[in-house]
Amino acid sequence: MSTKTATEYQFILISQEERVGIIQLHRPDALNALSPDLMKELVDALEAFDADDAIGCMVLTGGEKVFAAGADIKKMAEASAMDMLLVDQLARWDRIRKLHKPIVAAINGYALGGGCELAMMCDMIIAGENAKFGQPEINIGVIPGAGGTQRLTRAVGKAKAMELILTGRQFSAQEALEMGLINKVAPPELTIEEAKKLAKTISEKPAIAVRTAKEAILKAFDTTIEGGLDYERKLFYLLFASADQKEGMQAFMEKRTPAWSNR
Numbered sequence: 001m002s003t004k005t006a007t008e009y010q011f012i013l014i015s016q017e018e019r020v021g022i023i024q025l026h027r028p029d030a031l032n033a034l035s036p037d038l039m040k041e042l043v044d045a046l047e048a049f050d051a052d053d054a055i056g057c058m059v060l061t062g063g064e065k066v067f068a069a070g071a072d073i074k075k076m077a078e079a080s081a082m083d084m085l086l087v088d089q090l091a092r093w094d095r096i097r098k099l100h101k102p103i104v105a106a107i108n109g110y111a112l113g114g115g116c117e118l119a120m121m122c123d124m125i126i127a128g129e130n131a132k133f134g135q136p137e138i139n140i141g142v143i144p145g146a147g148g149t150q151r152l153t154r155a156v157g158k159a160k161a162m163e164l165i166l167t168g169r170q171f172s173a174q175e176a177l178e179m180g181l182i183n184k185v186a187p188p189e190l191t192i193e194e195a196k197k198l199a200k201t202i203s204e205k206p207a208i209a210v211r212t213a214k215e216a217i218l219k220a221f222d223t224t225i226e227g228g229l230d231y232e233r234k235l236f237y238l239l240f241a242s243a244d245q246k247e248g249m250q251a252f253m254e255k256r257t258p259a260w261s262n263r
């Protein structure tokens with residue numbers, strides 16, 4: 001699977017370090033506002049890394065002072081409801097939910113509106129002490145449209161989600177950590193390194209087990225406990241068809257490091 005070279009993208013930068021695929025939002029003149037063109041490039045790049053056997057985990061980051069200031073207000077301001085419905089630009093965002101490999105978000109500065117929602121679409125979040133999260137859509141006469149009411153509520157509970165979405169106030173990385181929305185707060189200059197470190201650890205694990213674990217964890221959000229437990233058990237049994245299960249258990253018994261084939 002070929003991955004586009006960085007020069008073929010206008011609004012993102014891509015790179016690879018060992019088995020970690022890194023994508024940086026790069027539309028500095030508009031605070032990384034998530035225009036349809038930027039989102040097309042982002043989803044294309046994520047899907048390319050997802051299909052690339054050389055990649056085990058992804059990192060999504062923005063700039064030093066802004067991750068993303070949300071969907072592009074200037075491109076939406078004059079739209080009619082029918083324009084929004086027929087173009088359905090948020091359907092593209094939904095493709096991120098279908099990715100198999102884990103994504104670690106590395107957030108410095110603003111992650112507002114769609115920026116906060118994009119961070120929550122990732123599987124883990126490392127935030128710099130300067131990060132400012134928020135769902136300010138209420139202040140421009142709308143509500144979150146890319147999953148904010150659903151993912152924030154599941155992550156932090158009803159009362160907090162109500163307060164944050166109805167007031168639109170910004171909240172800090174420390175508050176996000178205390179609410180259980182993110183994994184870690186880092187000094188801003190180390191945010192990306194911490195995210196890469198976490199992604200590198202995951203990228204060295206057996207790939208099929210990683211993708212299966214991600215699938216099982218996400219299932220917890222849209223099923224009953226009984227349905228989820230059944231689903232998990234079947235995935236667990238299925239992994240006994242993988243070469244990595246044989247290798248992992250054999251290596252344990254032989255007291256040696258496993259050599260994963262990711263098959």
Ligand code: CAA
Binds near residue numbers: 031033074075140143
């Ligand atoms: N869309 C388009 N342009 C944006 C933008 C956005 N979301 N956010 C910032 N910009 C633009 C500004 O218009 C400005 O452009 P000009 O230089 O051409 O005037 C430039 O980026 C710099 O912005 P500011 O001058 O406002 O910078 P600041 O440092 O004073 O403030 C900020 C920073 C607090 C992030 C402020 O820009 C802001 O509040 N932005 C909007 C945040 C927001 O409401 N996001 C939600 C969008 S709706 C959404 O996301 C829907 C959804 O659920 C999918």
